[in-house]
Amino acid sequence: MGLGTGNRGGSLTIESGDAEPSELQTFEISDSAIEAQESLAVDHQASLTSPAMIEAVIQSVQPVESVDPSVAETIAGVIGQSVAAGGGSSMGFAEMSLSGRTKENRTRLAKENGGSEESELAVEIALAYLAEHQLNDGSWSMMYGMSCNGECEPSCSGKDPYRYAATGLALLCFLGAGKTPDDEQYGTLVSKGIYFLQQSLRTKSDSAYWVGTEASAQMYEHGIATLALCEAYQMTQAKELKDSCQLAINFIVLSQYKDGGWDYHPGTPGDLSIAGWQVMALKSAVAAKLVVPQQTIRAVDQFLDKTRSGEFMFKYRSAKPSKSMTAIGVLLQIFRSKSKDARAIEKGIEYLAKQEPSRSDMYYDYYATQAMFQYGGPLWKNWNYKMRDYLVRTQTPNGHMRGSWWFDDDHSNKIGGRFYGTCMACLILEVYYRYLPVYGADADEFRF
Numbered sequence: 198m199g200l201g202t203g204n205r206g207g208s209l210t211i212e213s214g215d216a217e218p219s220e221l222q223t224f225e226i227s228d229s230a231i232e233a234q235e236s237l238a239v240d241h242q243a244s245l246t247s248p249a250m251i252e253a254v255i256q257s258v259q260p261v262e263s264v265d266p267s268v269a270e271t272i273a274g275v276i277g278q279s280v281a282a283g284g285g286s287s288m289g290f291a292e293m294s295l296s297g298r299t300k301e302n303r304t305r306l307a308k309e310n311g312g313s314e315e316s317e318l319a320v321e322i323a324l325a326y327l328a329e330h331q332l333n334d335g336s337w338s339m340m341y342g343m344s345c346n347g348e349c350e351p352s353c354s355g356k357d358p359y360r361y362a363a364t365g366l367a368l369l370c371f372l373g374a375g376k377t378p379d380d381e382q383y384g385t386l387v388s389k390g391i392y393f394l395q396q397s398l399r400t401k402s403d404s405a406y407w408v409g410t411e412a413s414a415q416m417y418e419h420g421i422a423t424l425a426l427c428e429a430y431q432m433t434q435a436k437e438l439k440d441s442c443q444l445a446i447n448f449i450v451l452s453q454y455k456d457g458g459w460d461y462h463p464g465t466p467g468d469l470s471i472a473g474w475q476v477m478a479l480k481s482a483v484a485a486k487l488v489v490p491q492q493t494i495r496a497v498d499q500f501l502d503k504t505r506s507g508e509f510m511f512k513y514r515s516a517k518p519s520k521s522m523t524a525i526g527v528l529l530q531i532f533r534s535k536s537k538d539a540r541a542i543e544k545g546i547e548y549l550a551k552q553e554p555s556r557s558d559m560y561y562d563y564y565a566t567q568a569m570f571q572y573g574g575p576l577w578k579n580w581n582y583k584m585r586d587y588l589v590r591t592q593t594p595n596g597h598m599r600g601s602w603w604f605d606d607d608h609s610n611k612i613g614g615r616f617y618g619t620c621m622a623c624l625i626l627e628v629y630y631r632y633l634p635v636y637g638a639d640a641d642e643f644r645f
Contacts, residue, residue: 297630297633298372298373298374298631300375302630303375304317306629306630306633307630309629310570310629310630311570311577311582311629312585312626312629313585313589316585316588316589317626319592319600319623320623320626320627322592322600323370323592323600323602323622323623324371324374324376324383324600325600326598326599326600326619327367327370327600327619327623328383329345330345330349331344331367331386332344334389334393335364335388335389335391335393336360336364336393337360337363337364337366337367337616338358338360338616339355339357339358339359339362339363339612339616339617340352340353340356340357340358340614341353341615341616343358345597348597348598349597349598349601349614349615349616351603352614352615352616353611353613353614353617354611354612354614355611357413359414359613361394361397361408361418361419361421362418362422363616363617364390364393364422364425365418365421365422365424365425366421366425366616366617366620366621366624368387368425368428369421369425369620369624370620370623370627371386371387372387372425372432373623373627377429377432377433378391378435379433387429390425391438394407394425394441395426395437395438395441398441398444401444403447403451404444404445404448404451405441405447406445406448407422416452416460416461416463416474417471417474419445419448419449420471420474420475420477420478422445423442423445423446423448423449423482424478426438426442426445427442427445427446427478427481427482427485428481430442430485431481431484431485442482442487443482443487446478446479446482446487446489449478450489450490450493452464452475453475453493454467456499456500456503457496457500457503458471458472458500458503459471459472459475466514467500468504468513468514469501469504469511469512469513469522469525470513470525472500472525473529476497476529479493479494480532501526501529501533504526508540508541508544509542509544509545509548510522510523510526510545510548511523511525511526511527520552520565521560521564523545523548523549524549524561524564524565524568527545527549528564528567528568530542530545531571531635531636537572542572549565549568549569550569550576552565554566554580554587556587556606557604557607558609559607559610559618559622560609562584562621562625563621563624565580566580566584567628567632570629570634571634571635571636572636573634573636585626588602588626592622598615601615601618601619602619602622603615604618
C-alpha cells in the first residue's frame with residue numbers, strides 16, 4: 198500500500214508499497230463531470246451519544262431521495278442485462294459468508310479454518326479499541342486527534358481524516374465479526390456508523406456519492422463506504438438502506454472507465470488497487486440482489502487482462518509487477534470463476550507463498566491472506582500460521598492503545614495511521630468466517 202500527497206493533505210492512494218514513487222499520483226477531471234451537491238444531508242458535528250436518541254433516530258430514518266423505479270433498470274438496460282444473485286439451488290458465496298458470522302458459526306469456523314483462541318481475542322479487543330474511537334456523529338477518522346486528544350501517537354501524519362473510508366473500514370470490522378444493529382454490545386455503535394454513511398450521501402437522480410472530485414481519493418473512499426453499506430444491507434435487510442446502496446452502486450457503475458477499471462476519479466484510466474474495492478462492493482451488491490449490469494462485470498475481466506504481467510503476476514498501471522497487485526489480481530480471478538487448477542491461479546498462489554506475509558504492508562497482507570485462504574491446502578496453513586501469530590504477537594497489549602496495531606516502515610501507515618493498521622489487521626484475523634471459500638462444494642453460484 199502506498200499513500201501519496203494530494204489535494205486535501207495526504208492522498209489516500211491505497212496501493213502496493215512496492216510501486217514506484219512516480220506511479221503514486223492523482224488525476225483530476227473537471228468538477229462539471231459530476232454534479233456537486235450544495236451541502237451534506239447531515240451535520241457532522243451533531244451529538245448522537247444517547248442510546249435512546251440513537252434508537253429514535255434509526256427508527257425515524259427516511260431513505261435518501263427515492264429512486265425512480267425505472268432508473269436502476271434503465272441503467273442496466275443501456276449497458277447490459279443485470280446480474281441476478283444467488284441463482285440456482287446452491288448457496289452463493291456472500292450468503293454463506295453471512296451465515297459464517299453468527300456467534301455459533303463464527304466460533305466453529307474460526308477453529309476449523311485456522312483461527313485460534315488468541316486470534317479471536319485479538320479481534321475482540323481490536324473492536325473494543327475501535328469502539329472507543331468512534332466520533333459522536335457515528336463516524337471514524339484516520340486522524341485520532343479528533344477522538345482521543347492525540348493519545349494514539351503515532352497517528353495519522355496527514356491532514357485528511359478520510360471520514361468515509363475510515364467509517365467504512367471500521368464498520369467492515371464490526372460486520373465481519375457478526376456485529377449488527379441488533380448486537381447487544383455494539384448495536385448502537387454500528388447503527389450510528391450506518392446512519393452516518395447513509396445520511397452523508399450526496400444524491401443525484403440516478404446515483405449517489407460521498408465525496409466529489411475535490412477529494413484526492415474519491416473512488417477509494419466511495420468503494421470502501423459502498424462495500425460497508427452493502428454488507429450492512431445484506432446482514433440487516435433494512436428496507437431503508439436499499440435505495441442508498443443501489444444509488445452508491447450506480448455511481449460505481451457510471452464511474453467505470455472504458456478499460457474496465459476505476460481511477461481516483463471517474464473519467465480516467467483505472468488502476469488495479471482502486472478496482473479491488475469497487476469489485477468487492479459490486480459483489481456484495483449482487484448478493485444483496487441489487488442491480489449490477491453484466492457488462493460492468495465483464496469489463497472487469499478485460500481490465501484484469503490489461504493489468505496482467507506475464508502468466509500470473511499483476512502490475513499497478515505501467516509499473517513493474519508487484520506482490521500487492523498480484524495478490525489483488527489472484528483474488529479477483531478466483532471471484533471471477535477461474536478454476537482452482539488454472540495455471541494462473543496455481544502459479545500466483547505459489548508466488549505469494551514464497552513472498553510470505555509482510556511485517557508492515559497490511560494492504561498486501563489483506564488481499565494475499567484472502568487469496569491464500571480461498572485456495573486452501575498446505576500453502577494456506579503455512580501462511581496462516583505466520584500471519585495469524587505475527588498479528589497476535591504485535592497487537593498493543595495494554596493502556597489506552599490496547600487492541601491496536603502500529604507498523605513501522607510503511608508509507609501507508611504514516612498516512613492512514615494507527616487506525617488504518619488496526620482495521621486492516623482486524624479484517625485479516627476475521628478471514629476464517631468473513632468470506633467462506635469460493636471453492637467450496639456449494640459456492641460456485643457466487644462467482645459471477
